Amino acid sequence: MLEISEIFGPTIQGEGKKVGTPSVFIRLGKCNMSCSGFNVAYQTPTGETKYSCDSYYSVDHSFKPHWMRFEKYEEILVEVEKLFLDYKPDIVITGGEPLIYWNNEQFQKLLEYFVTHDFNVTIESNGSIPIDFTLPYQKKILFSLSVKLSNSGESLKKRVNIQALTTIIHQASAYLKFVMDKHFINKAQSEIQELLAQLPKVEVYMMPLGETLDELNDNAMSVIQMAIQNNFNYSDRLHIRIWDNKRGV
Numbered sequence: 342m343l344e345i346s347e348i349f350g351p352t353i354q355g356e357g358k359k360v361g362t363p364s365v366f367i368r369l370g371k372c373n374m375s376c377s378g379f380n381v382a383y384q385t386p387t388g389e390t391k392y393s394c395d396s397y398y399s400v401d402h403s404f405k406p407h408w409m410r411f412e413k414y415e416e417i418l419v420e421v422e423k424l425f426l427d428y429k430p431d432i433v434i435t436g437g438e439p440l441i442y443w444n445n446e447q448f449q450k451l452l453e454y455f456v457t458h459d460f461n462v463t464i465e466s467n468g469s470i471p472i473d474f475t476l477p478y479q480k481k482i483l484f485s486l487s488v489k490l491s492n493s494g495e496s497l498k499k500r501v502n503i504q505a506l507t508t509i510i511h512q513a514s515a516y517l518k519f520v521m522d523k524h525f526i527n528k529a530q531s532e533i534q535e536l537l538a539q540l541p542k543v544e545v546y547m548m549p550l551g552e553t554l555d556e557l558n559d560n561a562m563s564v565i566q567m568a569i570q571n572n573f574n575y576s577d578r579l580h581i582r583i584w585d586n587k588r589g590v
């Protein structure tokens with residue numbers, strides 16, 4: 342069974358290498374981390390205040406009753422195809438942590454369907470879960486790897502899996518992306534350089550933290566300067582700039 346917290350689009354990919362690309366998003370429920378360090382406050386359905394990332398509703402199991410459950414990948418296709426216009430948008434599989442489902446047969450059938458029908462597929466992952474590439478279509482997926490740094494509040498052992506990252510970078514197309522505020526720049530720079538020293542060559546995208554346009558603008562210039570100094574790419578976060586992190590757009 343696949344648990345999905347939302348399917349939405351077509352909209353634009355708001356961040357990373359394919360920023361601005363018309364896309365339909367499939368957001369899976371569950372994550373192997375909670376990232377309380379990101380400090381996004383939210384209330385559970387029972388009124389408890391907790392802290393996590395801005396995708397807390399796909400991470401915290403107390404939101405499970407609101408997730409959709411699909412036994413067969415064809416049922417997901419029906420929902421996704423309702424959103425198509427007269428072209429093939431990119432398909433973005435996000436979460437939570439979608440690689441939790443990598444060994445699920447229906448998840449693989451869904452990926453195979455999209456890739457073999459000429460959709461560009463991106464999986465957005467934290468890159469900490471080891472996966473095998475045994476089938477040709479798996480190597481045609483773009484992996485957007487948002488590896489967590491110490492500001493996530495997760496332990497190094499849990500958030501960085503060099504072997505898992507190396508496999509993905511070698512077997513498929515992949516890039517790393519990092520979100521940060523201006524106060525974390527120096528620490529982030531040393532943590533990212535330490536990480537890159539252990540990985541095969543890979544593109545890096547830097548993005549400013551912020552839940553609102555004002556917060557984004559406050560952090561953007563520091564992040565741009567850090568990107569330039571390190572030969573990293575800068576990506577804005579258009580969904581926040583335009584929609585202030587509103588869900589489902």
Ligand code: SF4
Nearest residue numbers: 372374375376394437
């Ligand atoms: S790994 Fe990503 S989705 Fe999971 S809790 Fe952390 S930021 Fe949220």
